[in-house]
Amino acid sequence: MSQDVAPGAVRPAAAKPAARPDEGRWVPYLFIGPLALYLLLLQFYPLVQELLLSFTSTSLLSPRDHTYVGLDNYRNLIAASDFHQVLLVTFVYTIACVVLAVGLGLAAAMLLDQPFRGRGVARALVTIPWAAPPVAVALVFVWIFNAQYGVFNFVLRSLGFESGQENWLDSPELALPAILITTIWQIFPFAAVVILAALQGVSSELREAAIIDGADRLSVFGAVVWPTIRPSVALLALFLTIWSIRRFDLIWLMTQGGPIGATETLVIKLYREGFVYRDLGQAASVGMIGVAIALLVTFVYFHFTRRAEIAEGRR
Amino acid sequence: MTTATMRWGHALRIAAVLLILAAAGFPIYWMFVTSLTPSAELFAVPPRILPTWSQRDVYEEAFRAIPVATWLANSALIAAGTTVLSIGLAIFPAYALSRFRFRGKGLMGLGLFATQMLPEAMLVVPLYAIFGQLALLNTLGGLVLANTAFSVPVITWLLKGAIDGVPIDIEEAARIDGCTRVGIVLSIVLPLVAPSLAAAAVIAFFHGWNEYVLAQTFISQEALRPASVGLASFVGELSTPVHTVMAVGLLYTIPAVVFYLFVQRYVVAGMTAGSVKG
Numbered sequence: 339m340s341q342d343v344a345p346g347a348v349r350p351a352a353a354k355p356a357a358r359p360d361e362g363r364w365v366p367y368l369f370i371g372p373l374a375l376y377l378l379l380l381q382f383y384p385l386v387q388e389l390l391l392s393f394t395s396t397s398l399l400s401p402r403d404h405t406y407v408g409l410d411n412y413r414n415l416i417a418a419s420d421f422h423q424v425l426l427v428t429f430v431y432t433i434a435c436v437v438l439a440v441g442l443g444l445a446a447a448m449l450l451d452q453p454f455r456g457r458g459v460a461r462a463l464v465t466i467p468w469a470a471p472p473v474a475v476a477l478v479f480v481w482i483f484n485a486q487y488g489v490f491n492f493v494l495r496s497l498g499f500e501s502g503q504e505n506w507l508d509s510p511e512l513a514l515p516a517i518l519i520t521t522i523w524q525i526f527p528f529a530a531v532v533i534l535a536a537l538q539g540v541s542s543e544l545r546e547a548a549i550i551d552g553a554d555r556l557s558v559f560g561a562v563v564w565p566t567i568r569p570s571v572a573l574l575a576l577f578l579t580i581w582s583i584r585r586f587d588l589i590w591l592m593t594q595g596g597p598i599g600a601t602e603t604l605v606i607k608l609y610r611e612g613f614v615y616r617d618l619g620q621a622a623s624v625g626m627i628g629v630a631i632a633l634l635v636t637f638v639y640f641h642f643t644r645r646a647e648i649a650e651g652r653r
Numbered sequence: 654m655t656t657a658t659m660r661w662g663h664a665l666r667i668a669a670v671l672l673i674l675a676a677a678g679f680p681i682y683w684m685f686v687t688s689l690t691p692s693a694e695l696f697a698v699p700p701r702i703l704p705t706w707s708q709r710d711v712y713e714e715a716f717r718a719i720p721v722a723t724w725l726a727n728s729a730l731i732a733a734g735t736t737v738l739s740i741g742l743a744i745f746p747a748y749a750l751s752r753f754r755f756r757g758k759g760l761m762g763l764g765l766f767a768t769q770m771l772p773e774a775m776l777v778v779p780l781y782a783i784f785g786q787l788a789l790l791n792t793l794g795g796l797v798l799a800n801t802a803f804s805v806p807v808i809t810w811l812l813k814g815a816i817d818g819v820p821i822d823i824e825e826a827a828r829i830d831g832c833t834r835v836g837i838v839l840s841i842v843l844p845l846v847a848p849s850l851a852a853a854a855v856i857a858f859f860h861g862w863n864e865y866v867l868a869q870t871f872i873s874q875e876a877l878r879p880a881s882v883g884l885a886s887f888v889g890e891l892s893t894p895v896h897t898v899m900a901v902g903l904l905y906t907i908p909a910v911v912f913y914l915f916v917q918r919y920v921v922a923g924m925t926a927g928s929v930k931g
Contacts, residue, residue, distance in 0.1 A: 365834060369749035370761055373742050373805065380802035381768045384779035391778065401782060449670050454663070460670055462914055464677050469913035471863045473881045474902040477888065478684045481895060487696045489683060496699075527677065584772035587865040587881075591888050605774045609866075618778050625775035632770035 385629070391622035398616035411623035420599055421607070424624075428603040428631075431514065431521075432582040436575050438522045443529025444571075450530065451537045461534070468527040476591035479520040483507050510600040513593050517601050520588060525581070529574055536570035537563070569643070576639045583632055604628045681906060688712070688900035695895050708896070715900045719893075724880040725904065727793060728862050731879055734797035735861030736854050739805045743853065747812035748838050752821075768806045774866050781870055791874050799867050804860040808853040815849030816842060851919035855912075862909055880905040 392411055394404040415421045450461050467475075482490050483506040491504060506516040540563050548558045586605045589595065595602030595610060602610070604624060612621030687695070688711055689704035715721055749755075750762060780799055781790070789795030819842055827841050843850065865881040872878055878886075884905055887898045913920075 363755070366749045366753040366755035366758075369745040369753070370757075373746040373809065374761060374764075376742060376805070377764065377768060377802065380780070380783075380799065381771060381776070382764075384776045384783065385771065387779035387782070388776065398778075401778075445669075446673050449666055449673065452666055454667060454670070460674060462917055463674050465913065465917055466681060466910055467677050469859070469910045469917075470681065470906050471881060471909055473863070473865050473884050474684070474906045475680065477884060477898060477902050478680050478687075480888070481687065481899065482680065482683060487698070487700065489700050492698065492700055523676070523680065580770055584770075584774075586772065586774045587863075587885075590866075591885055605772050608772075609774050609777075612778055613870075621778065625772075628772060628775060629770065633767070636766070636770060 388622045388625055391619055392626050394619045396618040398612060398618055401618060404619075407619065411620050412627075414620065415623060415627070420602075423599050424602050424604060424607045427514065427599070427601065428583065431518065431601075431603055432579055434518050435521055435525065435582040436578045438518070439526045439529045439578055440533075440571060440575060442522065442526040443533050443574075446526065446530040447533035447537055450534055464530060465527045467524050468531075470524065472524065472587045473591060475520065475524055476588050479516075479523075480507065480592055483516050507593050508597055510597050513597060513600045517589055517592055520592065521582075521585070524588070525578065529578065532570055532574045533567060536567040540566045568646075572639070572643055576636070579635050580632055583628060583635075604631070681903075681910065684899045684903045684906065688896050688903055690896055692894055692896065711896050711900050712904070715897050715904070719897070719901060720875070720878075720883070721880075721901055721904055723876060724878055724883040725908070727877060728879040728881065728905070730793050731796050731800065731864070731868070732858045732861030734793065735800040735804060736857040738797055738801045739808050739857040739860075740850070740854055742801065742805050743809040743812055744843065745838065747809045748816055748842060750809070750813045751816040765806045765809055768802075769810075771803075773803055773864070777866060777870050780867070784871060790871050791877060793877060796864070796868055796871060796879075797861070799871070800861050800864050801857075804857045808857060811849055811853050811856070812846065815846040819845050848919045851916060855916050855920050859909065859913075 391404070393406060393408060395407045395410070396404050446464060450457065450464065454460075482488050485491065485503060485505040485508070488506075490506065494504075504512055506512045544562045545558060548562050553561065583603070584605060585603070586609065589601055589603060589606055590609065593601045595606035605628065608621050608624040608628065611617050611624055686701065686704050689706070689708045690701045691705055691708050694701050694705075746761070750758065750765075784790050784795050784799065787795075789798065823841060823845070824837050827837050832840070863881060864879075865885060868879050868882045869885065872882060880901075884898075884901055887893050887901070
């Protein structure tokens with residue numbers, strides 16, 4: 339993505355001009371300065387505050403009174419079995435989001451890549467869920483999943499499923515699947531659009547050559563299509579992972595993490611500790627674990643993309 | 654392959670496309686149908702599949718009973734402010750990251766990337782404290798400042814990627830003509846990355862329009878609520894009928910969807926030219 343973060347990435351061919359003789363060395367800093375200050379004040383400083391907060395006992399009701407408690411907040415988390423469930427739910431939710439969104443996005447992109455009448459319109463319409471505000475999405479899906487009057491259960495009954503009275507959002511087994519259905523509906527168009535753009539880079543000559551050589555569809559995909567789109571899919575997967583770890587509004591408004599923690603991801607847990615139990619120190623410790631996980635995911639991504647590039651001899 | 658199987662394959666593909674489109678559009682349609690369903694039929698089984706036009710004063714009622722117009726106006730102001738500030742803050746750093754070599758460049762790049770990982774919900778508490786000290790709670794300007802902090806990193810990336818694709822020679826020519834660096838950025842580079850600029854603007858606008866958790870925490874005055882917070886206040890509240898809630902939801906959704914359909918061509922072009930290029 340950038341030469342700074344991914345040293346293996348191909349650099350733009352043009353040589354970069356050094357600062358002109360009549361331009362001081364400070365010009366780049368003048369360009370960067372305002373944004374750097376802005377992010378220092380509104381991202382870095384709060385992050386440090388959050389880190390410090392995680393070593394204290396601080397109540398939402400008197401946020402200025404801190405009692406230093408060392409690693410107690412972290413110890414509490416490690417000892418509590420409900421936090422293990424939070425990690426498990428976050429993991430399952432994230433993996434399911436990435437796999438299903440990429441899978442469905444890939445299928446949709448392959449379909450929309452084929453020529454047919456009205457393709458432009460179809461490509462535009464499929465992106466609608468991505469444009470819908472999450473708060474509105476949460477509200478309509480709560481209505482759709484309503485146990486007695488929801489259209490989802492009605493469709494299930496019409497399709498001949500016995501009960502068709504499932505209390506989706508109130509059931510410990512079904513709440514996470516319902517949240518996943520909602521999330522996938524919202525994010526798969528983004529995956530489809532990114533993969534569709536990547537598919538435009540697939541060489542049609544290579545594809546035709548493979549078909550003439552008698553390759554079936556699956557081997558054409560494996561030999562020609564997949565190697566071309568893989569870097570885009572990898573980056574897409576990274577973004578989907580981070581977004582799934584971050585997602586708050588959809589889950590909070592649909593289930594508030596319930597029932598009995600069945601949909602409680604890290605971010606929901608953080609918000610609950612801070613704004614329901616009013617324990618800012620505990621909330622901050624959950625947040626720092628979230629940051630650690632996000633950084634780990636990013637590190638793993640760059641490690642593997644770099645290895646792949648080395649293996650392909652791009653360095 | 655015979656023509657018959659090819660035709661079948663084509664028909665099957667079209668059917669699959671239609672199925673995907675139906676799934677994508679259904680929830681929005683369902684908001685619409687529910688908003689135009691009479692109270693008596695809201696809980697009917699089977700549910701009503703088509704809207705009832707005679708029911709359309711539900712929208713008039715929503716505007717009368719609920720401050721929907723204020724909510725939407727606040728959302729629009731927040732979104733517009735976030736767009737302008739994000740783009741304004743991102744242009745020159747994006748150019749500098751693309752064109753200059755300087756100490757600390759790697760750190761800046763890493764910082765921009767890392768900030769995309771931070772969830773808003775995580776920084777709500779310290780941000781609340783900072784904005785309280787600056788007396789920016791309960792102001793739309795404060796929300797614009799906070800939202801921008803979360804939208805500007807990805808936008809800077811996107812613009813940097815787009816500027817990477819602008820040939821350097823074009824700038825050299827302008828430079829010989831005596832253009833200043835700022836002049837080059839504004840009059841030569843920016844027009845050339847217009848699609849990415851449009852994509853960046855749309856991303857920032859949607860960020861501001863959709864944002865919920867910061868607004869929910871920072872805004873306690875009714876008159877300053879954006880639509881996300883207003884709509885969320887219906888969750889778990891039983892006195893507002895479902896069709897009114899869906900009407901308000903649709904009023905909040907439709908501007909976003911229509912706006913997106915108009916600009917989506919630029920968004921796709923800009924995103925693929927910029928950040929999601931790999």
